[in-house]
Amino acid sequence: MANEIADRTPVAAARGASHYPGTRVVAFVLLVAFALVAPLVLTEYWIKAIAIPTIIFGLSAFGLNLVTGYAGLISMGQAAFMALGAFTAVIAYGRFGVPVPLAIMLGGAVAALMGVLVGTPSLRIKGLYLMVATLASQFIIIWALQRVPWTGSGSFATLNTPPVRIAGWDVSTPTDKYYLVLAVVALMTFFGYNLVRSRVGRAWMALREHDVAASVMGVSMLQYKLMAFLVSSFYAGVAGALVVFGYTGAASVQEYELDVSIKILGMIIVGGLGSVLGSYLGAAFIMLLPILLAVLMQKAAAALGGSPAAVDTLANAEHVVFGALVLYFLIKEPKGLAELWHRLAAWVDKQWYPINGAQLGGIK
């Protein structure tokens, strides 16, 4: 029997079909390898301006996905939680000399506390009411960070971090920053990946499908809804701290306005609601979108003989395309890029191992 299969698929036979671990596993290994050597392969610009923010926003999107994609609670305040994390981290490190890893944790913790506070109404209200609560917190947090004198952010609402040092390691070059960000994000993704596959993740999904029904079956609404907000805003806070230590070197209120919250929401819609992989795919896609558009519009302008598009036009075109993408994925592909990838992986599996390719193990 095994020989017959091997005969029919010479490629698989040549590589030892029975040992092929599945496309997802192969892709995962390749991705890890690439992530580790990226600074050697990519130019400094790509590391500094694209890889680092993509990973950081991917983490924040993952956090939002926990509360929105898994637990089904809308949040429009993810950017404000990032801002809280950023300001906490920079104040802890810059003013009080708290070590960087602790400052990052602290940033997450403060954001998480606020997240629980904002999430409290979610026990009684749902849908649009919760949306307004999170929207309100978005405005209030940003406003407070600008106005409370203790933050010391002043009229520009910006705090710079002193040079980042972790136990003798100077995190100064883009490569250093990249590895710092990568390490933290990898750790937290591993944790979150396991969390959503645990009792907690299943409880969230039960609440998402029908919260009253779930609570009748013994899933504590109080505990799990607040936990969703707690974990989600913790992730946002850490992402904000990483922006300070690994990306821009400053906490700045302007970088966390409402449009950023909407962008993060767009990331998880495009990437895939309720998918770990989708959070990062969506983040990468949305971060690359402006570059892609710029190139396309340049090409179009060159082809039509027109002048290159202005920065304004480009930003507005990005708005339009972003909105269209969100709508497209909501209507046509509600599970997002993650689902497209799964389909592709299954197809490749099938080419390699036509009988039971679908049963190959892999990473979801």
Added chain:
Amino acid sequence: MGELMFGIELLITGMLIGLMYSMVALGFVLIYKASSVFNFAQGAMTLFAALTVVGLIPHVGFVWSLLITAVVMCVVAVGAERIVFRPLMGSSQLTIFMGTVGFASILEGAAQMIWGTKPRGLKLGIPAEPLKLGEVFVSKPDLISAAIAGLLVIAIILFFKRTKIGLGLRAIADDPAAAQVVGIPLHRVWAVAWALAGMVAIASGVLWGSRIGVHFAMSLIALKALPVLIIGGIDSVAGVIVAGLIVGAAEALGEGYIGTHIGGGVQDVIAYVVALLFLMFKPSGLFGQAAIQRL
């Protein structure tokens, strides 16, 4: 005495502005009543409408620009219903809400691609000198804007209560399936609701535009209608009006009395703070009905 007059002046100004918030909030109520959709794009529609009106004025004059914009908004509204919301029908509230977020992004981008990102002024030709009532000064443009807003609010209430389409809207809000069974044309009624929301967007865009200028921040002004909705209770039109007055007054008084101590900007958040308190302690708002959830 001067102190008291200052307070009264703030209160009146605040409440006049509050009526304009109520009007914006009604745009949300229209869509919500018709389809239980929370239309995040109302702010973007306001921006879109205002930019179109202002952009057309130099070419065709004020009246024609209003009429053309009305047609444009109808097309946008019907298009949105057809392309965006009909396919999403039956999805969860969360999904449809996200759809309106995407729609808002498209509208904002498109409006500014067509008309540019420069802030523009909008003059309605209302004399700017204040009206003196006893010792209290009231701004004339504010008064006229509030009057227009008030009229519009009444018109919409009458529309809901007295017309056949209004009746259909209420029926659909109550139970879409049952409404269809008795022959109410669901899609047509929805399209009308969206078009009406577009008209509200024009009115609020023009009135707010004459006050603060027409620019991107306008969509944020429209979002202020959300706290108004929460405070009033989303299913109550009367509540929306009262809440608008409260929010307007709270903003003006907060800015006048608290703002001077902490460096201003109170009016940007006070509405949200009040709304958040309502959400925590009385989620159904002042006049809304407490929702009971069924399995």
